[in-house]
Amino acid sequence: MKRINPRLAKKHRAYTVQELAEKLGVHKHTVRGWLKKGLPAISDAKPTLIHGAQFQEWWAKQRKVAKRPCKPGQMYCFKCRELTRPALGMVEYTATNAATGNLKAICETCDTMMHQRARLANLSARMPGLDIQITQAPSRIVERARPSSNCAKTEGA
Ligand SMILES: [Zn+2]
Structure with a gap:
């Protein structure tokens, strides 16, 4: 707003x-x-x-x-205008840097995508018992920047 x-x-x-x-x-x-x-x-x-x-x-x-702070396991849905639970207990975390990232989940009530900033260190406390899929955005860029040679080494070891 x-x-x-x-x-x-x-x-x-x-x-x-x-x-x-x-x-x-x-x-x-x-x-x-x-x-x-x-x-x-x-x-x-x-x-x-x-x-x-x-x-x-x-x-x-x-x-x-x-x-209003969210209770553990809940996110704010802008369509429902209240705190709801992620559908199927599934949350996706995309790191924006080493410490923080964005949580993404689908509202259990209305199927709207919910977004929220979160700290990596707080993840399990924020979303206890939920299935958190973690995507490390920055490291993916690093991998792409340095192609196959690294991968070959790790696979062989
Ligand atoms: Zn909703």
Whole structure:
């Protein structure tokens, strides 16, 4: 999410989608997206009006959800908007460097691909009892850079 100052929406005012978007410096499609994600509108009547105070409250809640630490064995699914378990207990870890990488798993509930940064050292604590497939991206590049001679040596030994 883009950095937004929710206080730009005044607590005692109601805004149309366009007005709120202008106030916060985002596209009105972004505001429409928030409405779909649960930002409360004052009523179903057109035009849609959003109360400043309700926006601030909703925004604070979203921030909290995004920061909520995952329990072991769970990942955050952006489609379900909650913590879910990886389908079939399978997680893929791709190293981006020696210490950290990206976890990838499929949401058990909605089949959406979930992504999360993780530290290699924390992997087994983060995903206990799960089947973690580890891909070492950097070393694969090294292997490709130095072809067959190394492999032949290891195979012969
Ligand atoms: Zn999901």
